[in-house]
Each structure stands twice: as structure tokens, then as C-alpha cells.
Amino acid sequence: MKQFLNKTALVTGASGGIGAEFARGLAKAGCHLVLTARREERLRALKKDLERTWGVQVDIVQSDLSTLEGVSHLINSLDQKNHAIDILINNAGFGYEGDFVLQNDDRLNEMIGLNITALTFLTKHFGRVMAEKQSGHILLTSSVGGFTPCPRMAVYDATKAYVLILGEALNHELKKHHVTVTTLCPGATRTGFFTASGQTLNALVKMTLMNPEKVARDGLKALAKGKSLVVPGLLNQLTVWGLRLLPRAFMAPVAGTVMN
Numbered sequence: 594m595k596q597f598l599n600k601t602a603l604v605t606g607a608s609g610g611i612g613a614e615f616a617r618g619l620a621k622a623g624c625h626l627v628l629t630a631r632r633e634e635r636l637r638a639l640k641k642d643l644e645r646t647w648g649v650q651v652d653i654v655q656s657d658l659s660t661l662e663g664v665s666h667l668i669n670s671l672d673q674k675n676h677a678i679d680i681l682i683n684n685a686g687f688g689y690e691g692d693f694v695l696q697n698d699d700r701l702n703e704m705i706g707l708n709i710t711a712l713t714f715l716t717k718h719f720g721r722v723m724a725e726k727q728s729g730h731i732l733l734t735s736s737v738g739g740f741t742p743c744p745r746m747a748v749y750d751a752t753k754a755y756v757l758i759l760g761e762a763l764n765h766e767l768k769k770h771h772v773t774v775t776t777l778c779p780g781a782t783r784t785g786f787f788t789a790s791g792q793t794l795n796a797l798v799k800m801t802l803m804n805p806e807k808v809a810r811d812g813l814k815a816l817a818k819g820k821s822l823v824v825p826g827l828l829n830q831l832t833v834w835g836l837r838l839l840p841r842a843f844m845a846p847v848a849g850t851v852m853n
């Protein structure tokens with residue numbers, strides 16, 4: 594990942610899980626960082642660790658990206674500090690499990706705001722700057738769930754299907770500007786995701802959880818190569834392959850059974 598040396602990357606959702614591992618992987622490659630999330634203490638601790646270990650410059654911006662005000666705050670903070678972003682890691686996101694008709698409106702709105710709206714406008718803002726420079730790399734975190742409708746995760750999976758469709762289209766559209774867009778589709782990974790989404794995992798799923806460090810590493814390797822799509826882990830790759838073969842009418846019932 595030599596091309597990341599002395600570049601600057603913005604990582605959203607860097608306070609834990611896959612985002613913190615993206616930050617570690619990029620710092621190891623000699624890339625300077627801007628880290629953002631809501632939990633500032635965690636960002637500060639990571640900044641200290643990465644600066645000391647890898648000698649890169651790390652800035653942090655605390656922001657709630659579930660609102661447009663939060664997105665503007667992040668963009669304005671970076672503009673004021675004259676940060677030129679070469680790599681955008683659009684990773685922040687959360688899930689929300691439950692019966693659709695009973696789900697909390699505010700929480701659903703926050704999830705759509707973070708997983709779709711913030712990701713779209715950050716990609717548009719930094720994508721335009723990169724297109725003008727005729728260089729840049731963008732990574733969007735979708736999910737294996739983005740390949741299938743899933744009862745009780747209906748809105749979350751729909752947000753991730755949006756990310757997948759957007760990412761694949763943009764990778765093609767921005768090619769003429771020498772900007773790559775890589776969509777990462779992790780399966781179940783050992784992070785704070787399940788606590789945030791209100792899911793309890795059975796022993797079998799716990800055994801298949803991927804390590805967030807490996808997920809981020811696969812994402813960064815694909816990003817470095819400008820790949821359009823990456824699904825980390827053999828089990829997840831087989832799942833996606835199986836879903837592609839499954840007639841559409843069976844997808845939701847099968848996914849619902851697996852969820853149960």
C-alpha cells in the first residue's frame with residue numbers, strides 16, 4: 594500500500610470496530626489521518642497511539658453524522674484547517690433490528706441519515722474535490738446484507754443495498770477523473786455493531802464472526818488496487834455467490850429464517 598504514504602485519509606466511524614482498524618492500517622502505511630465519530634475520548638486515545646507508533650499526523654473532529662448539520666460541521670472543520678483529503682473511508686454506520694411497523698421513527702431516521710445521507714454527501718463533496726485533482730480513493734462500507742432483503746433488518750439492509758448500488762455506479766462514473774470507489778461488504782464481524790443494533794447472537798454465529806482487523810485489511814488492499822467490490826472472508830463470499838443464484842422470491846424468506 595505504498596501509494597498511501599504521506600497521503601491524508603478521512604475515516605468516519607473511527608472510534609471503534611472496523612473504522613479504528615482502518616485508521617490503524619492506514620497509519621501503518623504512513624498515511625496521515627482525520628478521524629471522526631461522536632465519542633471524542635476514544636478518538637483522542639487512538640490519535641495518541643497512532644502518532645506515537647507510526648509518526649503520522651492525526652487530527653480529530655467530533656461530529657454526529659446522523660444529521661446534515663453534523664455533516665456540514667465536519668466539512669467546514671476540514672476546510673478551515675485546509676485539510677486536503679486524498680482518501681475517504683466512509684465507514685460510520687449502524688443497524689437496527691426489529692419489526693418494521695413498531696420501530697422507533699427517530700432511530701430509523703438517524704440510521705437513514707448516517708448510513709445513506711451522510712455517506713452520500715461526504716462522497717459527493719470529497720469526490721468533487723478529488724475529481725478536480727484527477728486523483729483520489731473512496732471506500733464505502735456496505736454489507737453482505739446489502740445483497741438481500743431481510744425481514745427484521747429491512748431498513749438497515751435497504752440502506753446497505755443503497756450503498757452497494759451507489760458505490761458500483763460511482764466507481765464506473767468517476768473513472769474518467771482517476772478517482773476509484775471501492776465498496777466493502779463485510780459479513781458478521783466482532784465489533785460494537787450487534788450491541789448498537791439490538792441483536793443477540795447465537796453460539797453458531799459467534800463462531801463465524803470475522804476479526805475487524807482482517808476486514809479492514811481486505812478493504813484497504815482492495816482500495817489500493819482500485820477494486821470496485823470486496824467481500825472479506827470465504828464464508829461471506831460463498832453467501833454472496835449463493836444469493837446471486839437464489840431466485841429473488843426466495844431471498845427474503847431464506848434471510849428471515851437465517852436471522853431467526
Ligand SMILES: NC(=O)c1ccc[n+]([C@@H]2O[C@H](COP(=O)([O-])OP(=O)(O)OC[C@H]3O[C@@H](n4cnc5c(N)ncnc54)[C@H](OP(=O)(O)O)[C@@H]3O)[C@@H](O)[C@H]2O)c1
Pocket residue numbers: 605606607608609610611612629630631632633656657658659684685686687688707734735736737778779780781782783784785786787789
Ligand atoms: N460488524 C458487523 O457485523 C458489520 C457487518 C456488515 C457491515 N458493517 C458495517 O461496518 C461499519 C462499521 O461498523 P462496526 O461493525 O465497526 O460497528 P461499531 O463498532 O458499532 O462502529 C460504528 C462506528 O460508527 C460510528 N457512529 C455511529 N453512529 C454515529 C453517528 N451518529 N455519527 C457519527 N458516527 C457514528 C461509531 O462511533 P460513535 O459511536 O463514537 O459515534 C463507531 O465508530 C458500519 O457501516 C456497519 O454497518 C458491520
